[in-house]
Structure formats: C-alpha cells, structure tokens
Amino acid sequence: MTDSGTLRVSPVSVRRRETFRERALDRESPLRRLDWVLILAIGGLCTLGALLVWGATKPNQVAHGLDPNAFLKKDILNIGIGLSLAALAALVDYRTIRAYAPVVYVASLAGLVAVLVPHVGTRINGSHSWIPIAAGFEVQPAEFAKIAIIVLMAMLLGEQRDSVDIGPDGRDVWLTLAMCALPVLLILAQPDVGTIMVLGFVIFGVISMSGVSSRWVVGLLVVAVLGALVITHLHLLKQYQIDRLTSFTNPAKDTQGFGYNTHQARIAIGSGGWFGEGLFHGTQTNGHFVPEQQTDFVFTVAGEELGLVGSGLLVILVGVVLWRGLSIAARAGDAFGTLVAVGVVCWFGFQAFENIGMTVGIMPVTGLPLPFVSYGGSAMFANMLAVGLLQNVYMRSRT
Amino acid sequence: MSDRSRLRLIVLRVLVISLLATLLGRLWYLQVLAGPQYQQAAADNQVRDIVASAPRGQIVDDLGRRWATNRTALVVSVDRVALLRQHDGGTTVLTRLSRLLGVSYTNLKSKIQLCGPGAPHGCWNGSPYEPIPVSQLKDDITSTRLALQILERKEDFPGVTAELGAVRDYTKPDGALASQVLGYLAPITLDELKKLPKTQQDARRSDLVGRSGLEQEYDGYLRGRPGVTEVAVDHLGAVTSTLSQTVPQPGDEIVTSLDATVQASLEKSLADAVDRAHHTDVKKGGGPADFAAGVVLDALTGHVVAMASYPSYDPNVFVGGISERDYQALQHAPGTPLLDKAYASAYPPGSTFKLVSTAGLLDDGIASLDGTYDCSPSVTVGGREFKNFESESLGLIDLHTTIVKSCDTVYYGLANKDWIRDNSLIDDKKRPIEGVQHAARAFGLGVPVAVDLPGATSGHIADRNNQKLRWEQTKKDACAGAKRRPKGSYLQQLDQEFCTDGWRFNPGDQLNEDIGQGSVLVSPLQLAVAYAALVNGGTVFEPRLVKAIVAPDGTLVANVRAPVRGHLPVSPAILDYIRNAMYDVPLKGTAQDAFTGFPMGRVKVGGKTGTAEVDVQHGLATAWFASFAGRAGEAKPRFVTVIMVDRGGQGGVVAAPSVREVWDSVFGLEHHKAAFPTGAPPAALPRIAVLTGASTSPSPPPSTHALGDLFGPPGLAVRATGWRPGDD
Structure with missing residues (x-):
C-alpha cells in the first residue's frame, strides 16, 4: 500500500476520500464478503454451459x-456482459434498488407491451417474445420482467416489517397480486x-415466505390447482399447447409428432451412460436429432x-446455487433482502427443474432455458442480474 | 424474520433437495439402468437400410423363349410425404400429373393411398416414406418427353420423379399368352409381410409377389434377394456414411416344359372351338359356349406341354399395378378370364369318363372283354327311364363298339348290375366294391392333384361314403325347406326327398356316374393325366409345368421331374383293349367327322368324345375330346390333348376339330410347322440369354442410353426404408 505512509505522517489531516481500489481491498470491503461458493458454482455452470453450447452447435456449423x-x-460474450451486469447489480446497495423498484416495474411493463406491438416485436415459433434491437441482437422482455416482479414483490411485502416481526396483511397481498x-x-x-409457470411459482413462493398466514398459502395453492383445471377444461389452451404439455406422460404413443422431441431427448441422455461419449462425439447431437439443442434442450448434450458424471455435476451445481440462495435469504438483513433471495431461488429452482425434467421426461415440454447453461443473451443477462442481487443481499446482510 | 418464515424456508430447502434428488435418480435410471437400451435406440436412430430390389428371374419355354422377363422402364414415382406437406395435400400436383400421364386422378390417388381397412385395390403397401411408383412409361420418344417434362418442370411437379427401373414384361412368344399359367405380380400384403422374419420385413416392404400361376408357385426362386445398403443418416435422413453393403442377387430362371408354339396353337384352337360352338345350331351340336380350356401333356414324362383357358387376358395389365376399375372389370368379365379352367375348376366329363368306367367295370368283373351287351334305346331302372343319346339302338355289341359308338345304355345295364352287387354286399354287412370309383381315384380323379400351380381342383367322384357325408353337412337346409315351403310344391318335394333320402346312393347315381354325369366332376388336367396313364402303360403322374430351375449364371439349381403318383391296378390287356377301341373313335366313331382326311398314316390319333348334359331344358351340353397321338410306328403315343368347351355342345362336333388343330401344330401336319419335328419335346435344357441388370434387349435403343446418362445408371429402383419425416 503506497498511501499508508502518508496517512501516518499526517494523522490530524482531514481524512482523504479513499480511492476505489482502497475501498475494494479494504477489510470491510464488500468484495471480501462476496459469497465465493455461489460465484464458483455459477462459474462452473457457465463454463459447462459454454462447452455444451459449443458441442451442440459445432457439428452443424461445420456441416x-x-x-x-x-x-x-x-x-x-454473453457471459462477459452478464458478469458486468451482475457486478453492477451487486454494487448498488439493494436498498437503493428497492427505492427504484416501481421504476423497474414500469419499465418492464413497457417492454412487455412493446413486444406485442406489430413491427416492434418479432414472432418466433408462434409467440411474440422478442424485440430486435440492432444487428441481430434481440431482447426478451419477459426475462427481465421476472426480476422486476421479484423486486416489486419484495418491496410491497417486505416494506413495513423492517422492525416489526409480523407478516403482511391481506391488503398488501391483494395489492401484490394485482400488481403481478x-x-x-x-x-x-x-x-x-x-x-407464466415460472412466475406463478415465484409469486407463490415469495408470498408464502413473506410471513402471511397459512390460510393464504393454502388458498393460493387451491386457486392454482383450480385454475389449472379450469384452463384445461374450458379449452383456454390451444390443442398444440395441450399436446405439448401432455406428450411427456405417454412418450411411446407419438414418437414422430410432439412426442418426437422428448423421445429423441431421452435417447440422447440415456445413451450417455456413466461417462458419456465425449464432447463432440454424441451421435444424437451430431445427427441433430434433438431440436433446439443449444437452447431449451441443452441438457441432452x-x-x-458427458454422461451421468457430467450431467450429475450440472444438477449438483444447480443445487449449490439454490442452497446458497436459501442461505442468503435466511441471513438477509431485512425482509426485502430475504424475499428477493427467495424469489430468485424459486425462479432458478423451478426453471432448472422444469428444464431438466422435460429433457428426462418427467415434466411437460415448455420453452424454458436452463439458467446459465442454455444459449441466449436475455436469459443470461437476467440470470446474472439476479445473481448480482443475491450477492448484493449477501454482502449487506447482518453478519 | 418470523419463525413462520424460518419454518417455511426449511420447507423450501427440503423441497429443493428432493427435487434435485428426483432429477439425479431419474438420470441414474436413464443412463445406467436403461442405458444399453437407449444406446441401441441411438444406434438404430441413425442407421437406415436402402433396399435395391433384385431382378426377378425369367420364365422361359422349353426352347428358351422368354415368356416373362424384365425390361427397363421410366417409372414415375410420387413422394407421398412431400405431397401431403403441400398446402392442398398435393391435389393440384396430382391433377396436373394425371393430365400429363393421361390417367384418371382417382387412379393416381388410389395408388398412393396406404393399404388398410377400406383401402382401394392397388393401394400402397410399402413404407409411407418412400417414393411410390405410380406409372411406367414406354421406352419410346413420347414417353421420354413426358419424363423430361416432369424432370424439367420440377416446380410444377414437387414430390414427383421419373427414374429408370426394372418392370415385369410378358412377351407373348409366338403369340402365346399363357396368362393364367404365368400368373401375375401384385404388391405384398400386410399380412404376408407380418409372417416374414423380422429381419426381412423392411427389405421386402414394397416387394411384388406372385399372385397366381407360376409366378406364385415359384416365387421363392424367381424373387432373388434384395441388396441392402446400411447407411448412417442425420435427422433429415441425409446420408452421412455407408456402414455395410450387400448386392442384390437376381432370381433364378424357370425353364418350363411348355412350348410356346403348341401353347399358341392350343390358345387359338380354344378360340376356334368357342367360335365353332357359337356358329353351330344347338340341335346340331353347338352351344352358347361361355369358356373353354385345354391341356397338352407329354404322356411319357407327365410334363405339361401347353395349358390354356379361354377367354384369356393380357398379363401385362397387372404390370405397374392394376387400377381398381380394371381389376373389377377383369373379375366380372364374361367367362371369368382370371380363373384357369384347365386345372382350377372341374366339370362333368361326359363319355370321356368311359375310359374310367370301362376299366373299373372290367377290373371288378362286372363286364368282360369277350362279352356282348345290349345297346337298347333306353333302360328302366328303379321306375326311371334312362335313354340312350338320341335314342340310338345298336343291338347286341361288344365293348369295343360300345366305346367307339359311345353307347350309354350298355353302361346303364352294367352300372345297374354293379349297384345291385354292391347293395347285396352291404346287406351282408360287407364293404361294397365300388369298382368304378376305385378306378377313378387310381386314375387321379376325385383326389387332390399335386401340380406345380396353386389352387388345383380335386374334382369329385361320388360314392356311398361321400354321398352320406355331403348329406349330413347339407340336410339341415333341405329339412328346414321341407317344413317351410308350401306343402306339395316342387321345391318342397325336392327338399323333403333330400331331407329323408339324400344319404342314399341310388342305382340312378351309379348309372349317371358311369357315363360321366351326375356328380362326377373333373378338370381337363386331371383327365389328361388319366388318358396319359392309359397310353403310357399305366403310370399316373403328378403333372409338372416346370422342367428345370437355373441360376442366373447358368448353373442348374434343380431338374424337375413329374413324380409318379401311382400305377393303375388295371391289367395291361384291359388298357390295350380300351386304347385300341379308342383308335377307332376318329376313324369310325363319334369323332369321325372331325378327323376326315387327317393323315393317320403319319400320326396315329385315338381318343374319346364327351358330351355332358348340363342343361337338359335347353339341350345344352359341355363338349369334350380327350385324345392321344404319336407318330405312326412308335409303340406308345407320346402326347395327350384334352379340350373342354363349357356348354359348347357335342364333343365330336365342337371339341374334336380343335384337338385336330393342336395335333397339326405338334406334329407339323396339314400345312402347319411342326413344334416338335422329332415327334417328342426337346430333351436338353435350352440356353437362356443371361440378363444383365434390368436391361433385356441385346442392343438397347439410343434413347435408353441417353436417359441412362440423364438419370444415372440404368439400375434398379433404389429405395430407402424407415424414412422419417423431419421434425415439425
């Protein structure tokens, strides 16, 4: 430390404003209090993800x-941009973020509206989910809306209880539900x-964890089940959506239509055995039998x-991320921090389980990427912002 | 944080752990426990078999003249999957194609329809993912232009291709069709496919299978073995590498004992017989004559030299798949051309059966060679009067004259004696002798015929035993009818009589049987075998149409001899007697008019006419002439010819002149060229021109070369099985 001598020479002088570097390396520096286990787990997931994306795309690119x-x-590049976004989200005090929650919320609403406007949003695979920005870059507002909703819910449900140890009342919950x-x-x-499924799980998880009475928890569960029944029985979903959702229950029935994806995905995973066929050597992958393989079905690679060893490691890394997230929620300095952490865990947890579950045939097929692993900018950025928030809460927690 | 939240956080931790454990457990199951199974699935996924069908073997006559062969043709194929993906399901393209090819849209449509319940005739049985051949073009300039139109206007014909492929060709050597004998090919059915071993199913999915005649009987030899190339493919089915390859093995050639020249002559003589029947008054021995059939047999070897059924059809109508309409038309055409009446159905033989009854009656002692018998105008047995043909009366005559003049009343008398003798044996609790019936079976009548063709008839010979069996099977209807119908009506009386007495073998049954009427039914082939036994010294053959099976490289696979079914239990003296009597039939008997002026000095002809009454009301009869002939001076006549004209009239008037035409052609008489100048069929096997690939003509016309260059080598239709459409 080159500046230490100066400090000792003039002890009475007005304390000079510390440089960024000093602050960063200070014993009290938030950097010293980063959750390094979480960072390592995320790093592992990103590394595995990059390899798998490479394995999924290289043969076809060569061909x-x-x-x-x-x-x-x-x-x-996406991981790099994502890391900077994570750093940003970690450094700004989350209490400041809480103050701007309504702004974030309104901004994400604007994005979601824009995507539906003709000529602004684009239609891919029959759904309007993307906004092309420039030079082939596209933004998926729904990914960022997940963060906005988590932050807003944490603000609404955690606001009054910084000091008082009671749960939010019914009015808060109703307001939260309306805003969501x-x-x-x-x-x-x-x-x-x-x-929608991810958000439903996140909303349920955050409300449950906010300390509301059990009646709310049970009530929401009942509403969710009833809602699912109504949707399927009143034919609110299109037939292809139902087919896609249900094809996993009987994959042998239709191995050419909707069942084709799950059937081929299962063949890919099952044929891996203990150690896999080696990166770039999978016949299912190289023959392009599994569709959307660098995005939604990346786990099949x-x-x-990589076999049971590689895919098992991936599942365990996801588990580490979730486990650290829950630990952060438990030790957060305030209800806002807890609820943000719980929201992120619910998001990652459900999305990862659903994504891996659909590839191994125990969950219905939906278009959800595997966090940190699937190829795709918006999802990676949103995931990294969320990790930034987790670190933010961790750094500023009481112990 | 509240305790409540803390508790719920613990619940969340448990949830996370259990979900992850679920995933790990599932992975363990998929990758370790079920791993081998999925590894197999992954291997199957990327391996496809491409099947190259083998050229079908040829069918040739005794001189090596090709009867069924293969030719290259431009085959127009339709990719069903590509068509279905078009916005209108391919209707526009199919309509355009039907206009270009000049066939109906429904015809095309039915050809690409997958076989299943309710599918039309000519539906597609192969894999839904491989191109379906819908039309074969001729090898001429116009057709070549058609193919070029399809290929050049690809945007107008998406999913349609034109390629050179091998198709069956029936070449009609010497003008001989032999349609029913050759048979035809049709796509393999789902049921047949399922019966094959699993490993062969894919390769044979779009195979053509012999459906009748020799094509069916010798299908296993003719078919050959398809070549299979195993390739690795990606998800779109694009080939990435070749894993293994077997070349197609062409089918074996079938050398028949049929002679195209004799066959052509027989076919023509049948047409002439029908014509003759039409142009002769019924009273003078003509008739409406719906159909006719004939057989020429080598009496010494049991090989068939010619076999025909009239009316016939062009066997090439089945090539390339017959349309539902054409098939229905052929099935319901007058005279049922698809059925070979020469061996697949049986008719009352009339007096030609007297060969059998004479031998039977002599053998069991009812008649004797030196006896004389009363040829009266009629005989009354059991209160019923049995008249002679045209109430002829010749007084006391010997058996020789009886045969030459075909006197029925002599047989009536003998049959009655026979019946009374058998009946008294039954009264004494002994087995009846039934000599005529025994003789008939010994001659091969009323018993299954083992010929190398599918669906041969056994015919029928009535005796006490099967009369009773038939009664037991059918009396229920008759008895019900006897109760139901108005009492005293004609039908009620018939039913009543059959219900109570139908089991009885009456004297009248034996009388009718001995003159080849009543319930006696034989096929022309059966009768030819019986007459061959008469002239060859008593050997009854199981007739054969095929002489040899030869591998494509010319090596002999098998020599086919007609097996001996048995020897007649009749003394040579009796056979000589009957044969000598029959030599007089064309000279001074019932076939005298038909053989007036025939050079008997060069070829000695014998035989027996038959006129079986089938419609007493209109005086219609089925005409027969069973004949044998050989060059004068030879010990045994070499050939037997049997011709039958259903409801054609009298045998001597309608059938015998046609047999004379056949003899003319066989021996080269009366301005005909001899089919067998030596008087016998060729002993040696013919040399067969070897087929290379599918091309048949020694110097293909230039257009074929040009197209070969255009579409790749003029090879075989290459197709892939187990194609999968891209994911959608």
Whole structure:
C-alpha cells in the first residue's frame, strides 16, 4: 500500500476520500464478503454451459461451412456482459434498488407491451417474445420482467416489517397480486406458457415466505390447482399447447409428432451412460436429432456427451446455487433482502427443474432455458442480474 | 424474520433437495439402468437400410423363349410425404400429373393411398416414406418427353420423379399368352409381410409377389434377394456414411416344359372351338359356349406341354399395378378370364369318363372283354327311364363298339348290375366294391392333384361314403325347406326327398356316374393325366409345368421331374383293349367327322368324345375330346390333348376339330410347322440369354442410353426404408 505512509505522517489531516481500489481491498470491503461458493458454482455452470453450447452447435456449423466456434464466442460474450451486469447489480446497495423498484416495474411493463406491438416485436415459433434491437441482437422482455416482479414483490411485502416481526396483511397481498397480474397477463398474450409457470411459482413462493398466514398459502395453492383445471377444461389452451404439455406422460404413443422431441431427448441422455461419449462425439447431437439443442434442450448434450458424471455435476451445481440462495435469504438483513433471495431461488429452482425434467421426461415440454447453461443473451443477462442481487443481499446482510 | 418464515424456508430447502434428488435418480435410471437400451435406440436412430430390389428371374419355354422377363422402364414415382406437406395435400400436383400421364386422378390417388381397412385395390403397401411408383412409361420418344417434362418442370411437379427401373414384361412368344399359367405380380400384403422374419420385413416392404400361376408357385426362386445398403443418416435422413453393403442377387430362371408354339396353337384352337360352338345350331351340336380350356401333356414324362383357358387376358395389365376399375372389370368379365379352367375348376366329363368306367367295370368283373351287351334305346331302372343319346339302338355289341359308338345304355345295364352287387354286399354287412370309383381315384380323379400351380381342383367322384357325408353337412337346409315351403310344391318335394333320402346312393347315381354325369366332376388336367396313364402303360403322374430351375449364371439349381403318383391296378390287356377301341373313335366313331382326311398314316390319333348334359331344358351340353397321338410306328403315343368347351355342345362336333388343330401344330401336319419335328419335346435344357441388370434387349435403343446418362445408371429402383419425416 503506497498511501499508508502518508496517512501516518499526517494523522490530524482531514481524512482523504479513499480511492476505489482502497475501498475494494479494504477489510470491510464488500468484495471480501462476496459469497465465493455461489460465484464458483455459477462459474462452473457457465463454463459447462459454454462447452455444451459449443458441442451442440459445432457439428452443424461445420456441416454448413460456417464458423464452428460462432456460438461459443457469442456465449462467452454473453457471459462477459452478464458478469458486468451482475457486478453492477451487486454494487448498488439493494436498498437503493428497492427505492427504484416501481421504476423497474414500469419499465418492464413497457417492454412487455412493446413486444406485442406489430413491427416492434418479432414472432418466433408462434409467440411474440422478442424485440430486435440492432444487428441481430434481440431482447426478451419477459426475462427481465421476472426480476422486476421479484423486486416489486419484495418491496410491497417486505416494506413495513423492517422492525416489526409480523407478516403482511391481506391488503398488501391483494395489492401484490394485482400488481403481478399485469405483467402475467401481458406474457400470457405472447403467449409464453413457460414463463407464466415460472412466475406463478415465484409469486407463490415469495408470498408464502413473506410471513402471511397459512390460510393464504393454502388458498393460493387451491386457486392454482383450480385454475389449472379450469384452463384445461374450458379449452383456454390451444390443442398444440395441450399436446405439448401432455406428450411427456405417454412418450411411446407419438414418437414422430410432439412426442418426437422428448423421445429423441431421452435417447440422447440415456445413451450417455456413466461417462458419456465425449464432447463432440454424441451421435444424437451430431445427427441433430434433438431440436433446439443449444437452447431449451441443452441438457441432452450433457447427458449424451458427458454422461451421468457430467450431467450429475450440472444438477449438483444447480443445487449449490439454490442452497446458497436459501442461505442468503435466511441471513438477509431485512425482509426485502430475504424475499428477493427467495424469489430468485424459486425462479432458478423451478426453471432448472422444469428444464431438466422435460429433457428426462418427467415434466411437460415448455420453452424454458436452463439458467446459465442454455444459449441466449436475455436469459443470461437476467440470470446474472439476479445473481448480482443475491450477492448484493449477501454482502449487506447482518453478519 | 418470523419463525413462520424460518419454518417455511426449511420447507423450501427440503423441497429443493428432493427435487434435485428426483432429477439425479431419474438420470441414474436413464443412463445406467436403461442405458444399453437407449444406446441401441441411438444406434438404430441413425442407421437406415436402402433396399435395391433384385431382378426377378425369367420364365422361359422349353426352347428358351422368354415368356416373362424384365425390361427397363421410366417409372414415375410420387413422394407421398412431400405431397401431403403441400398446402392442398398435393391435389393440384396430382391433377396436373394425371393430365400429363393421361390417367384418371382417382387412379393416381388410389395408388398412393396406404393399404388398410377400406383401402382401394392397388393401394400402397410399402413404407409411407418412400417414393411410390405410380406409372411406367414406354421406352419410346413420347414417353421420354413426358419424363423430361416432369424432370424439367420440377416446380410444377414437387414430390414427383421419373427414374429408370426394372418392370415385369410378358412377351407373348409366338403369340402365346399363357396368362393364367404365368400368373401375375401384385404388391405384398400386410399380412404376408407380418409372417416374414423380422429381419426381412423392411427389405421386402414394397416387394411384388406372385399372385397366381407360376409366378406364385415359384416365387421363392424367381424373387432373388434384395441388396441392402446400411447407411448412417442425420435427422433429415441425409446420408452421412455407408456402414455395410450387400448386392442384390437376381432370381433364378424357370425353364418350363411348355412350348410356346403348341401353347399358341392350343390358345387359338380354344378360340376356334368357342367360335365353332357359337356358329353351330344347338340341335346340331353347338352351344352358347361361355369358356373353354385345354391341356397338352407329354404322356411319357407327365410334363405339361401347353395349358390354356379361354377367354384369356393380357398379363401385362397387372404390370405397374392394376387400377381398381380394371381389376373389377377383369373379375366380372364374361367367362371369368382370371380363373384357369384347365386345372382350377372341374366339370362333368361326359363319355370321356368311359375310359374310367370301362376299366373299373372290367377290373371288378362286372363286364368282360369277350362279352356282348345290349345297346337298347333306353333302360328302366328303379321306375326311371334312362335313354340312350338320341335314342340310338345298336343291338347286341361288344365293348369295343360300345366305346367307339359311345353307347350309354350298355353302361346303364352294367352300372345297374354293379349297384345291385354292391347293395347285396352291404346287406351282408360287407364293404361294397365300388369298382368304378376305385378306378377313378387310381386314375387321379376325385383326389387332390399335386401340380406345380396353386389352387388345383380335386374334382369329385361320388360314392356311398361321400354321398352320406355331403348329406349330413347339407340336410339341415333341405329339412328346414321341407317344413317351410308350401306343402306339395316342387321345391318342397325336392327338399323333403333330400331331407329323408339324400344319404342314399341310388342305382340312378351309379348309372349317371358311369357315363360321366351326375356328380362326377373333373378338370381337363386331371383327365389328361388319366388318358396319359392309359397310353403310357399305366403310370399316373403328378403333372409338372416346370422342367428345370437355373441360376442366373447358368448353373442348374434343380431338374424337375413329374413324380409318379401311382400305377393303375388295371391289367395291361384291359388298357390295350380300351386304347385300341379308342383308335377307332376318329376313324369310325363319334369323332369321325372331325378327323376326315387327317393323315393317320403319319400320326396315329385315338381318343374319346364327351358330351355332358348340363342343361337338359335347353339341350345344352359341355363338349369334350380327350385324345392321344404319336407318330405312326412308335409303340406308345407320346402326347395327350384334352379340350373342354363349357356348354359348347357335342364333343365330336365342337371339341374334336380343335384337338385336330393342336395335333397339326405338334406334329407339323396339314400345312402347319411342326413344334416338335422329332415327334417328342426337346430333351436338353435350352440356353437362356443371361440378363444383365434390368436391361433385356441385346442392343438397347439410343434413347435408353441417353436417359441412362440423364438419370444415372440404368439400375434398379433404389429405395430407402424407415424414412422419417423431419421434425415439425
């Protein structure tokens, strides 16, 4: 430390404003209090993800005479941008973020509306989910809406209880539900069933964890079940959506239509055995038998090419992230911090389980990426922002 | 944080752990426990078999003349999957194609329809993912232009291709069709496919299978073995590498004992017989004559030299798949051309059966060679009067004259004696002798015929035993009818009589049987075998149409001899007597008019006419002539010819002249070229021109070369099985 001598020489002088570097390396520095286990787990997931994306895309790129590493490069770029966003989200005090929660919320609503406007949003696979920005970059507002909803819910449900140890009353919950309904309805209009399911789980999780009475928890569960029944019985879903959701229950029935994806996905994973066939050596992957393999079905690459060892490691890394998230929720300095952490855990947890579950045939097929692993900018950025929030809460917690 | 939240946080931790444990457990199951099974699935996923069908073997005559062969043709195929993906399900393209090819839209549509319940005839049985051949073009300039139109206007014909492929060709050597004998090919059915071993099913999915005649009987030899190339593919079915390859093995050639020249002559003589029947008054021995059939047999070897059924059809109508309408038309055409009446159905033989009854009556002692018998105008047995043909009366005559003049009343008298003798044996609790019936079975009548063709008839010979069996099977209806119908009506009386007495073998039954009427039914082939036994010294053959099976490289696979079914239990003296009597039939008997002026000095002809009454009301009869002939001076006549004209009239008037035409052609008489100049069929096997690939003509026309260059080598239709449509 070059500046220490100066300090000793003039002890009475007005304390000079510390440089960024000093602050960063200070014993009290938030950097010293980062959750390094979480960072390592995320790093592991991102590394595995980049390899799997590479494995999924390289054979096809080669076959078409394109840059074999194009997807790998873009994925690494996404991870880099994501890390900076995470750093940003971690450094700004979350209490400041809480103050801006309504702004974030309104901004995300605007994004969700924009995506539905013709000529602004684009339609991919029958749903309006993307806004093209420039030069082939597209933004998926629904990914960011997840963060907005978590932050807003944490603000609404955690506000009064910084000191008082009681749960929010019914009015708060109703208000929260009403505020959540807006983005949910907008996403339903895209339609993006997968994101709706994630949000439903997040909303339920955050409200339950906010300390409301058990009646609310049970009531919400009942409403969710009834809602699912009504949707399926009143034919509010299109037949293809129902087919897609139910094809996993009987995969042998239709191995060419909707069941085809899950059937091929299972063959890919099952054929991996203990150690897999090695990166770039999976016949299912190289023959392009599994569709959407660098995005929604990226886990099948892990299953086929890295085997039980690789795919199991991936599941365990996800588990570490979730476990650390819950620990952060438990030791957060205030209700806002707890609820943000719980919201993020619910998000990652449900999305990861649903994504891996659909590839191994125990969950219905929905278009959800595997956090930190699937290829895709918006999802990666949103995931990284959420990790930033977790670190933010961790750094500023009481012990 | 409240205790409540703390508790719920613990619940959340448990939930996370259990969900992750679930995933790990599922992974363990998929990758370790079920791993091998999925590894197999992954291997199957990327391996496809491409099947190259083998050229079908040829069918040739005794001189090596091709009867059924293969030719290259431009085959127009439709990719059903590609068509269904079009916005209107391919209707526009199919309509356009039907206009270009000049066939109906429904015809095309039915050809690409997958076989299943309610599917039309000509439906597609192969894999739904491989191109379906819908039309074969001729090898001429116009057709070549058609193919080029399809290929050049790809945007107008998406999913349609034109390629060179091998198709069956029936070449009609010497003008001989032999349609029913050759048979035809049709796509393999789902049921047949399921019966095959699993490993063969994919390769044979779109196979053509012999459906009748020799094509069916020798299908296993003719078919050959398809070549299978195993390739690795990606998810779109694009080939990434070849894993293994077997080349197609062409089918074996079938050398028949049929002679195209004799066959052509027989076919023509049948047509002439029908014509003759039509142009002769019924009273003078003509008739409406719906159909006719004939057989020429080598009496010494049991090989069939010619076999025909009239009316016939062009066997090429089945090539490339017959349309539902054409098939129905053929099935319901007058004279049922698809049925071979020469061996697959039986008719009352009339007096030609007297060969059998004479031998039977002589053998069991009812008649004797030196006896004389009363040829009266009629005989009354059991209160019923049995008249002679045209109430002829010749007084006391010997058996020789009886045969030459075909006197029925002599047989009536003998049959009555026979019946009374058998009846008294039954009264004494002994077995009846039934000599005529025994003789009939020994001659191969009324018993299954083992010929190398599918669906041969056994015919029928009535005796006490099967009369009773039939009664037991059918009396229920008759007895019900006897109760139901108005009492005293004609039908009620018939039913009543059958219900109570139908089991009885009456004297009248024996009388009718001995002159080849009543319930006696034989096929022309059966009768030819019986007459061959008469002239060859008593050997009854199981007739054969095929002489040899030869591998494509010319090596002999098998020599086919007609097995001996048995020897007649009749003394040679009796056979000589009957044969000598029959030599007089064309000279001074019932076939005298038909053989006036025939050079008997060069070829000695014998035989027996038959006129079986089938419609007493209109005086219609089925005409027969069973004949044998050989060059004068030879010990045994070499050939037997039997011709039958259903409801054609009298045997001597309608059938015998046609047999004379056949003899003319066989021996080269009366301005005909001899089919067998030596008087016998060729002993040696013919040399067969070897087929290379599918091309048949020694120097293909230039257009074929040009197209070969255009569409790749003029090879075989290459197709892939187990194609999968892209994911959608």
